[in-house]
Amino acid sequence: MNLILLAPEDIRHDRLASVRDPRRLRHLREVHRARVGDVLTLGVQDGGIGRGELTLLSDDEARFALETLDTPPPPALPVHLVLALPRPRMLARSLEHVTAMGVKRITLLHTRRVEKSYWQSPELEPAKIHEHLVLGLEQARDTALPEVDVAKGFRPFVEERLPQLLEGRRGLVAHPGMPSPCPTGLSEPCVLLIGPEGGFIPYEVERLLEAGCEGIHLGPRILRVETAVVALLARLF
CATH class of the missing domain: 3.40.1280.10 (SPOUT methyltransferase, trefoil knot domain)
Known part of the structure; x- marks a missing residue:
């Protein structure tokens, strides 16, 4: 997982996102070995890409303080x-x-x-x-x-x-x-x-x-x- 893809329902407001599904939480813990304070690459489904700081990581939730998500995704194949x-x-x-x-x-x-x-x-x-x-x-x-x-x-x-x-x-x-x-x-x-x-x-x-x-x-x-x-x-x- 080179990008944490946020669904629209993951966005609490412009500066906060919450991830709760087990697959992404497991990946954050076991593959990224993420810790509070880490800055990771995030993207919004059908939206932009940017960065976010991990502010909480528990057994059932990860929270991110979002930076600007304004980098466009890579171009599609025609x-x-x-x-x-x-x-x-x-x-x-x-x-x-x-x-x-x-x-x-x-x-x-x-x-x-x-x-x-x-x-x-x-x-x-x-x-x-x-x-x-x-x-x-x-x-x-x-x-x-x-x-x-x-x-x-x-x-x-x-x-x-x-x-x-x-x-x-x-x-x-x-x-x-x-x-x-x-x-x-x-x-x-x-x-x-x-x-x-x-x-x-x-x-x-x-x-x-x-x-x-x-x-x-x-x-x-x-x-x-x-x-x-x-x-x-x-x-x-």
Whole structure:
């Protein structure tokens, strides 16, 4: 936790914040080994970043006297990530990784090779998704919470939503065997689509290409989703 992310309800008034949830308190004690008087990096969700002095640390509360929180968060990546829903454990790690890298729009998509049981996972509950997003923000010293939505039908997504997403954006389908290597140093907005373990099926690739997306690859190696998404984002931006 490189940043103590404050939720709006943590702010008592402009100069005082109170943290009570067990995870952050445990991290302050066990990782930061914080003591009263320490000055730590703080940020307000969807707000600025600054510093705060720890004035109280007990078993159930930490209080901070806030300094000015006016440093903006790091810039977001100009990408809308469309990720075929991975296995629950991989979903948790992927959300944390892409949030830390600066992705602010994420759509979780159903495709043929996505197990239907994945959609019943507790990891898709809003509170769990929020938890993983917060962990990614804390890692990267960011405060801007990503937006996450789901698309449980591939065909409706391609026919109804994808054309709107591609307006003013470059569509990139990452899939083994595509003709073009992943571009580098991209500055234009894009939609990046990544398939599940095993990849998109041929029908899905055809529909995405017909919709106006470009097929790209990372070379001959087959990577896990959580590795591929980080490699693609790092190469693109």
